[in-house]
């Protein structure tokens with residue numbers, strides 16, 4: 548041991564759980580002032596160290612959870628007519644939102660043009676009842692709503708990341724970089740994440756090798772060794788949606804520590820005043836993020852999703868926090 552370097556780093560005494568990576572805590576500049584309004588303003592935030600899953604939760608991992616618990620996802624349960632007064636009975640069926648683009652789209656504002664609430668679509672049938680996940684063990688699980696993701700996390704002895712934890716991990720140790728791997732979207736012409744090439748939503752060129760989801764380690768990891776933080780599937784976080792970030796602290800003493808996002812009551816969709824379904828923050832963008840439509844393949848990007856919504860491009864990964872991250876000698 549005497550001839551080896553000894554480094555003192557903040558790391559808990561326990562060894563890393565399987566397929567998780569330790570993210571040393573720190574202070575970083577969260578958000579961006581250069582893109583969409585909901586990412587602004589840039590503000591400093593401190594997070595404690597934590598473990599995070601190396602990849603999004605896969606179909607194989609979710610299958611283990613369902614086998615052990617009998618969990619039924621929200622998308623597999625027909626809605627209770629009592630919860631939807633006035634709805635026609637034949638319209639109340641179990642299903643989930645599947646990306647089904649029309650041949651032509653007149654305007655990019657109306658997302659219902661390419662999202663189809665498909666009967667029988669669920670995590671085992673990602674593109675409808677006639678599809679399956681037989682050869683997709685290593686693809687991220689999709690068609691999970693917020694409570695499904697949280698149920699998995701609790702079963703695994705974990706939790707869902709806060710937005711700040713997720714963004715800090717996604718940045719991979721880089722300061723203020725646009726992407727999880729630096730400032731160049733395609734360094735040396737290499738695709739670093741599963742996004743969309745071509746004109747969204749009708750022209751999916753698949754130049755990165757994938758028109759839909761991809762195996763969770765198909766693209767290079769970021770500086771922390773994490774795969775797919777950007778692209779492939781959006782990922783649920785524990786935080787309630789807020790239309791903008793809080794401002795930067797005036798003094799370094801007052802930088803928020805382990806912030807927990809906005810208030811539930813402020814997370815509703817203002818364009819749907821009669822529907823009071825709270826929304827959570829999604830992070831990382833998906834295989835549907837395209838230059839002409841949704842440039843959200845960046846750590847600072849964020850998107851609101853109603854807690855009871857599941858789709859073919861949203862999944863999640865988990866974290867595990869330590870009550871007291873101890874400083875230990877690492878050889």
Ligand SMILES: [Ca+2]
Nearest residue numbers: 741742755757
């Ligand atoms: Ca792609």
Ligand SMILES: [Ca+2]
Nearest residue numbers: 775776780831
């Ligand atoms: Ca992702």
